Amino acid sequence: MPGNAANSEDLIPQLATVVAVRQETPDIRSLRLGFESPEAREAFAFRPGQFCLVSALGIGEAVFCISSPPAWKDAIEVSVKQVGKVTAAIHDLEVGDRVGLRGPYGNWFPYEAMLGRNVVFVGGGIGLAPLRPLIWQTLSERTKFKDVHIVYGARTVRDLVYTDDLAEWAKVPGVRLVRTVDPGGEDATWNGEVGLVPAVLEKTKPSSDGVLVVCGPPIMIKFALLAATRLGFDPKDVITTLEMKMKCGVGLCGRCNIGSRYVCRDGPVFTLKEMQALPDEF
């Protein structure tokens, strides 16, 4: 049987090298992964929203969204929250260590469809990671969009990720950045909002004539989607990216389905309209 090499998957990662590590929060680290050669990076062509699988060799493989914009040509970044066996092993890695890397997989944010419109980004905790490349891409072509609105929150001040990026984004003309922490998560120097992300989103009343992109923990996504609906957004303009347990990343291993849609293959990016057609099992 002749195989189409491009779509033939043997589940074997390539090697990549940890070239930089940044401690984002007490339990989140961002790793910059460099490739064996510029050609290998070139071949790893991705768009914001796609994900990859990173292996700690001998420990296992886990799924991460690519949190750096495609424009960074030297390396890619993933942000890893320590929650289990593989993520703990990845946290133990140091600059110079090697990892397995597989991808990019999945679909991506509909960037072209967002052009010329108001855009609202809503992130919670490490859920800012998949939005980060999209935000950078959007801001690099700022003039092609109307209002850009970013609402980002975490449990506490210490849990906010990409604080340098947030500062950069706030400086871009015409970007409204609202930061928030959950009640009780503020400290003496905090000058942002205090409140849960969906509530703060509603309070900031963005124009519903635009696209809203949201990512965060599952429970936050659920409430943010409700908030978006109340604000009057069209379900097909509300976009999120979902997480399910994945092993293969390409629609073969059979575990990341929600209804008949596979998050790895048909997602991870879904519109609210698409999600409304899925059973409530995510």
Place this chain on the structure above:
Amino acid sequence: MAVTRPRIVAFLCNWCSYAGADLAGTTRIKYRADVRVIRVPCSGRVDPAFILKAFETGADAVLVGGCHPGDCHYVRGNLNARRRFLVLRHLLRYMGIEEERFQVAWCSAAEGAKWARLVNEVCEIAEKLGPLKGFKSIAGELATPEKEITLSGE
């Protein structure tokens, strides 16, 4: 002469045997260097899974050191463990692993000399039985290669 040295894993209670091993060291009692010590809070902490893992990953014998009855820091940890260890020895034998490969001893913080003797004895047992082949035969690709240590003057 190249010889294959036995690999002994010892799980030692923090409150007694571990201190006993320490004492053996500070009083400069010589004993075999083929033992790898793992400190545990109590012999009662030693889960059968630890022993299995030790054998699975290349140990030829396992030694557990705990407090003498009545001395347990947690009152009954060693006594409860004693039941488990008795059963575990039966299981090992039933599976086809010589039960002598799993040894339990009560050894207090004052018994540095006993510790040294125990290690030597368990080493001798392991040498007499030879390398534990069973687990190595099923480890396949993951079998730890036997490290041959060249000794001079022995």
Place this chain on the structure above:
Amino acid sequence: MTAKRDILRAIEAARAKGYVVFAPTRLEGIPLLAEIEEPLVIDFDHVLTVNTLKDILLPRCERLARLDVEGSGIDPTGDRDAAILVFGSRPCDAAALAILDAILLGEVRDARYERRRAKTIIMTVACSTCDDACFCTSMGYGPHDGTGSDVLLVPAGGGYSVAGVSEKGKAFLSAVGLKEDTGGGDAPPVLSRKVETGDLKAWLDANFDNPVWRDVSENCVSCGTCYYLCPTCHCFDITDETGGARGERLRIWDCCSFSDFTKMAGHQPRRGRHARYRQRVMHKFAYCPDNVGKVACVGDGRCIRHCPYGVDICEVLSKLVSTK
């Protein structure tokens, strides 16, 4: 009609040509598809082997790569090069391959499955008997069906009629010196079990939240028997196992009835065994039709035969469609 001894001779010829041969044998009375060295050990009298062609084409444990943990090396491992002949599997198991092909060789192709599939000849021996768990006819197949087979042998008056079903099968027949010889096949056995699933897909699409899922899954204890013995279940896990500096990356079977199948750190989207049982039924009878246009069930009946607690998929389906 072709005599049994000629068929055994053809198997020998295949072995001489370097084929690795799998065939039904008995292990302590249990019919199992296993690699054989000698055609005389083949068991012709069983209804269905406990294991399926999955054991050969999508094995329960397969090494993807050797890992050098300290030196950070990944060394992909291949298969044995030898061509494979599976002799004596049943029509339902061959039909399952057509379903697996649709799933695993679709938009994204499972490279390892594809390679093994390409070098495997499926020489099916049609059924002369069936048991009360068999329901292939209800799923659109039959005891003498050739779907998925390369060669189909149908019992015929003590011998067999021989048909090359695929081009690959026809070529194999001429290579081992067996002539096609169709006609004169015995009448197929008549199945006692019949399940009507007419409106099933529509029912499933509309009833994800129906409380009846709790009732039909009551007996299920969430073991993996039905999955692991199912010829079409194909979900897998990828795991690393290490010993010191060496490791291997393995692909192993996994099962939607296990609670850790979808469990992530701090989030379990599929809670309760009714939800996991529902996933199994939905996957076979709704999601696969949506995705590849085929129901992922061939009616081999293993899940009924081997369920320790009598969960019967046919009864479940009937109960579902009759529930409002």
Place this chain on the structure above:
Amino acid sequence: MASDAEAQLREKVKDLLARGKVKLVLGYGKRSGGGVRPLFTKLPDDAERLVWNDQCAPNLAGYLTREPCLGIMHGGGRVGIVAKGCDVRAIVGLVQEKQVKREAVHVIGLVCDGIAAGGSGAAGVPSKCLECEWHTPPMADDLIGDKAAVAPRAGDALADDKRIEGMTDEERWQFWTALFSRCIKCYACRQACPLCYCKECITEKSRPQWIAKSSTIRGNLAYHFIRAMHLAGRCIGCEECRRACPVGIPVDLLSRFLTRRVEEAFGYKPGRDPAEEPFFVTSKENDPDDFIR
């Protein structure tokens, strides 16, 4: 097993459900194509579908630690269960280990003189039925059947064990590795076991990964070894694991062997008295210690 026992059973269950004494009765019903399977009896009229015969192999005690029984018991309701002597021992074990409150189960004990060969998947006469000491359950709220009518089965329940004991270490290792290399890790043995009720099994733990996930002989042996230890002195020998195994592994051999050694050394038998403390959570000063250096 007389059919009047079946009639009494139906009567009893109907009455319990009708009077609201229990919300659910776990019993046996007919299985399509012969044999029996568990039947969740919820309405008084469902009692007519209950059966009691020598095909009733499944031990239903495992359902007590699952939904919907758990929910009923947590809500203060009671669950009825039809149980043979061996099954009742599992319930006793669950009570001993505080998984089930004694007052939350209504045990309908049945005098049993053994399961038939081929009963619900068992290939031969279950070895548990040979020389069975528990024809009459050790604990019951209702007892059905005639104790006097029980005819013990002849046969050597320890035949396998004697054979294995007679082997050399080397032969035993070969025996087990050959046996467990067949294991496909479907976990039917664990799921069928009434005493394997852990919410998270050690097989699911990954930090550290005690048991290799794969069904290589390495992973299989580790699984069965640890499981045997977890059941030592707890296994009541109901053979559900053996009955459930799709590839015919007599999974119970290890745990039953260990439980017999526990009995020899400590005089402890699991599942005989709900007031007894479980074997492994306690100890005595004078426990055997001749193996300790």
